[in-house]
Amino acid sequence: MxxxxxxxxxxxxxxxxxxxxxxxxxxxxxxxxxxxxxxxxxxxxxxxxxxxxxxxxxxxxxxxxxxxxxxxxxxxxxxxxxxxxxxxxxxxxxxxxxxxxxxxxxxxxxxxxxxxxxxxxxxxxxxxxxIGGQLVYPFTGGDWQDDPARKAALLAQVAEINARAGHDLALSINLGGMLVLAGNEAGLAAFEAAVPVVDERFPMRLANHAAFHTALxxxxxxxxxxxxxxxxxxxxxxxxxxxxxxxxxxxxxxxxxxxxxxxxxxxxxxxxxxxxxxxxxxxxxxxxxxxxxxxxxxxxxxxxxxxxxxxxxxxxxxxxxxxxxxxxxxxxxxxxxxxxxxxx
Known part of the structure; x- marks a missing residue:
């Protein structure tokens, strides 16, 4: 069969x-x-x-x-x-x-x-x-429940950082319960400073990854x-x-x-x-x-x-x-x- x-x-x-x-x-x-x-x-x-x-x-x-x-x-x-x-x-x-x-x-x-x-x-x-780099950050909890409000709030934060002079940051990949974000060093660092650490490892930078799937x-x-x-x-x-x-x-x-x-x-x-x-x-x-x-x-x-x-x-x-x-x-x-x- x-x-x-x-x-x-x-x-x-x-x-x-x-x-x-x-x-x-x-x-x-x-x-x-x-x-x-x-x-x-x-x-x-x-x-x-x-x-x-x-x-x-x-x-x-x-x-x-x-x-x-x-x-x-x-x-x-x-x-x-x-x-x-x-x-x-x-x-x-x-x-x-x-x-x-x-x-x-x-x-x-x-x-x-x-x-x-x-x-x-x-x-x-x-x-x-x-050009640029990538990081990963979750918007769902350990139960994997979809959380559209949390996701929207994080993406609003991304947009606010991206609007700052000298800062590039954007959604790179929608990856299940994770957001993969990409941008320049200023943009990535600003996001890392703005969000709480989750599971002692997120936001997590990805080694040798460029700002894939962005205008950069x-x-x-x-x-x-x-x-x-x-x-x-x-x-x-x-x-x-x-x-x-x-x-x-x-x-x-x-x-x-x-x-x-x-x-x-x-x-x-x-x-x-x-x-x-x-x-x-x-x-x-x-x-x-x-x-x-x-x-x-x-x-x-x-x-x-x-x-x-x-x-x-x-x-x-x-x-x-x-x-x-x-x-x-x-x-x-x-x-x-x-x-x-x-x-x-």
């Missing part, structure tokens, strides 16, 4: 110390795929992804860089997407932030090598220019459009859900518009991952939500997004956990036990 699934590709920050060796551990049969990626890196004078993945030691300073993290995450995620059990039918693909580029390849709108070229180019440009990235978007040709983009083979929650349908996609969104709006405007997940649930009603590796950090944002729309009657963390214990709805391939449930 076929199991339907929405496939979700992760973004930056998901390849950490526990993930070192991910390609070698899980994808020894994907040598041909990785050889193509290694050749593209070598041609650009960059260290090969298999070498980076096979290193003996992990360094945050190195592996959080855009030109290192992005290709590694792409390789791990796409290889996972190609490793699903034969009884799983992927009915739609989406991703978070950089995960959109991976989703394009997983859905067939970019070839594996062209997708790698997009990710490697954009990750390298982000690192070279490193306009120079990166412009350079990306110069380097990456619209001819790379083709019709997706399965529906794609973007960072606005919009669906790009097979056979009905304007590939020029897809290129334009990917290297335009997607780079310089806020990314609504929450809406992407909620629209995936409501439009496709899958049996499973499968988050590819590396890492497992995206799972809670997916779960919170589903809770906030009341998916299958789940209205809080406990309801989600009860549903998950009864029959797993959300599978993180970065978790070995869960991975076994969806791989061949």
């Amino acid at each position: 076929t199991r339907t699934a929405v496939l979700i590709c992760p973004g930056r920050g998901t390849y950490n110390k526990p993930e070192l060796g991910y390609l070698h551990r899980h994808h020894g049969n994907k040598a041909a795929l990785f050889a193509g990626f290694d050749a593209l890196r070598a041609a650009a004078g960059q260290e090969e992804v298999t070498t980076l993945d096979g290193a003996e030691r992990f360094s945050v300073a190195t592996y959080s860089r855009g030109d290192i993290a992005s290709p590694l995450i792409y390789a791990a995620s796409l290889a996972d997407a190609q490793s699903l059990a034969s009884d799983i039918e992927v009915v739609a693909v989406t991703g978070n932030s950089m995960g959109w580029y991976i989703a394009l390849a997983a859905a067939g709108a970019l070839s594996a090598d062209d997708g790698f070229t997009v990710v490697n180019t954009m990750g390298t440009l982000m690192q070279e220019q490193l 990235q306009a120079p990166v978007a412009a350079e990306g459009r110069k380097r990456l040709d619209a001819q790379m983009f083709t019709q997706p083979e399965v529906p794609l859900i973007d960072g606005r929650g919009q669906v790009w349908w097979p056979g009905a996609t304007d590939t020029q518009a897809l290129w334009d969104y990917t290297l335009g709006h997607q780079v310089v405007e806020a990314y609504d991952f929450t809406r992407a997940i909620q629209n995936a649930a409501l439009e496709f009603a899958p049996d499973l939500f499968i988050v590819t590796g590396p890492g497992t950090t995206l799972g809670s944002a997916v779960a919170q997004s589903l809770v906030h729309t009341g998916w299958q009657g789940m209205t809080g963390k406990e309801a989600f956990k009860a549903r998950q214990a009864e029959a797993p709805l959300l599978i993180s391939m970065g978790d070995d036990a869960q991975r076994a449930l969806v791989t061949g």
Whole structure:
């Protein structure tokens, strides 16, 4: 019996110390795929992804860089997407932030090598220019209950800080119960000073992250459009859900518009991952939500997004956990036990 699934590709920050060796551990049969990626890196004078993945030691300073993290995450995620059990039918693909580029390849709108070229180019440009930074802050409590008033108050605070001279601050990603904010140092520091510390770790700065999905990235978007040709983009083979929650349908996609969104709006405007997940649930009603590796950090944002729309009657963390214990709805391939449930 076929199991339907929405496939979700992760973004930056998901390849950490526990993930070192991910390609070698899980994808020894994907040598041909990785050889193509290694050749593209070598041609650009960059260290090969298999070498980076096979290193003996992990360094945050190195592996959080855009030109290192992005290709590694792409390789791990796409290889996972190609490793699903034969009884799983992927009915739609989406991703978070950089995960959109991976989703394009997983859905067939970019070839594996062209997708790698997009990710490697954009990750390298982000690192070279490193404009601004990012932080994460929650607007929900431990029960995951949606709190629109709290969210609105925080976003009003963001707008007030952004209006100050010399301060740049904006919403970068709607991420379940979290707000990812991005801006310049003055804007980020002002927000950190204005809000209470939550769980002894938020607001939390993200190492080597630029001000993704804000107007500050306009120079990166412009350079990306110069380097990456619209001819790379083709019709997706399965529906794609973007960072606005919009669906790009097979056979009905304007590939020029897809290129334009990917290297335009997607780079310089806020990314609504929450809406992407909620629209995936409501439009496709899958049996499973499968988050590819590396890492497992995206799972809670997916779960919170589903809770906030009341998916299958789940209205809080406990309801989600009860549903998950009864029959797993959300599978993180970065978790070995869960991975076994969806791989061949």
